[in-house]
Amino acid sequence: MQRIAVLGAGSWGTAFAKVLADAGRDVVLWARRPEVADEITGQKLNTGYLPGIRLPETLRATADPILALDGAEAVVLAVPSQTLRANLASWRELLPEGVTLVSLAKGIELGTGKRMSEVVAEVAQVPSEHVAVVSGPNLAREIAAQQPTATVVACMDHERAVAVQRASANGYFRPYTITDVVGCELGGACKNVIALACGIAHGLGFGDNTMASLITRGLAETARLGAALGADPMTFAGLAGLGDLVATCASPLSRNRSFGERLGKGETLAQAQEAAHGQVAEGVKSCSSIQDLGAKHGVDMPITDGVRRVCHDGLDPRAMAAELLGRAQKAERQ
Structure with a gap:
């Protein structure tokens, strides 16, 4: 994989495009807004998402998906999970034949309960083996600053996973491969919800014991x-799993x-969104679909349900804490 298109110029899409360019790949980044594409190509900056980060001289950007996808050997999908279906439908006819599709989105689709790789395979009309997923402790700002990190590339086709691994490996970004796409995606989606819970706890003034408990029990319900x-x-x-969960x-x-912390301090969902410059944290949207998925399969997910009720049913964060502590006692591994 030498020629790679990255569709989505937000924080993580831009950071991953930088990873690929620093690994020596020929990368074209698609941005929805022409002014963002012009800034990336002309000034090697994306001040709206990664202020102060200098982008590689070889990195190019465009607002034209036809130009971005022309000749691509791999296509990286870096748009939010709940907009992935609509965006990919508009690009489907432009995708090169047999190309590897790489999903960076971490979520479960509202309404369908589908994982992102399932959405990609369905909309692009490609075999599941053609879809890879990247997940791990991947805070975009730190990666863009070239701080060392490791990640996972998951694909049912091991050889495709290895190809993405080789295309993205560089001096600060170390990818590993697995074939467990289901586990990789569930870890990436659920950790956003558990991070909201940790933020809420921090906003309520709770300390490290509470955080460690939420992380551990959140991992348990994700594993269930x-x-x-x-x-x-x-x-x-x-x-x-654990790596992405701890970082987030x-x-x-x-x-x-950060969004959860504002909720814990008493801000409404609208106030927290305004403070985040109009952006809603991924977990706010995914908590409902993850809870529905758990209910469909008979899986008890109390932290996810508590976060959902705080975000969408008006539950007071302190009441959520009291409910979690007041649950029936049981053995740890039940």
Whole structure:
């Protein structure tokens, strides 16, 4: 994979395009707004999403998807999970034949309960083996600043995973491969919701014991859902599980944690969104679809349900904390 198109010039899309360019790939980044594409190409900056980060001289950007996709050997999809279906439908006829599609989105689709790789395969009308997923402790700002990190490339076709691994490996970005797409995607989606819970707890003034408890029990309910859907349990002990969960729950750079903190301090959903410059944290949208998925498979997900009720049913964050602590006592591994 030498010629790669990255569709989506937000924080993570731009950071991953930089990773690929720093790995020596020929990268074209698609931006929805022409002024963003012009800034990236002309000034090597994306001040709206990664202020102060200098982008590689070789990185080009365009607002024309036809130009971005022309000759691409891999297509990276870096748009939010709930807009992926509509965006990909508009690009479907432009996709090169047999191309590997790489999803960076972390969520479960509202209404369908589908994972992002399932949405990609369905909309693009390609075999599931053609879709890869990238997940792990991947805070965009730190990666763009070339701080060392590791990640996971998951694909049912191991050779495609290896090709993406080789295309993205560089001096600060170390990818590993797995074939467990289900576990990789569930870890990436659920950690956003648990990070909201950790942010809420921090906003309420709780400390590290509470955070560690939420992270651990959040991992447990994620693993229960994974087991019901056929994921490899070891995936949740790896980079796409525990690694991504810890980074997202602990870092102030995490949009989900920061958003949850505002809710814990008493702000409404609208106020928290306004403070985030109109952006809604991914977990706010996905908590409902993840809860529905758990209910469909008979999986108990109390933290996810609490976050959903705080975000969408007006539950007071303190009441959520009291409910979680007041649940019936049981053995840890039940």
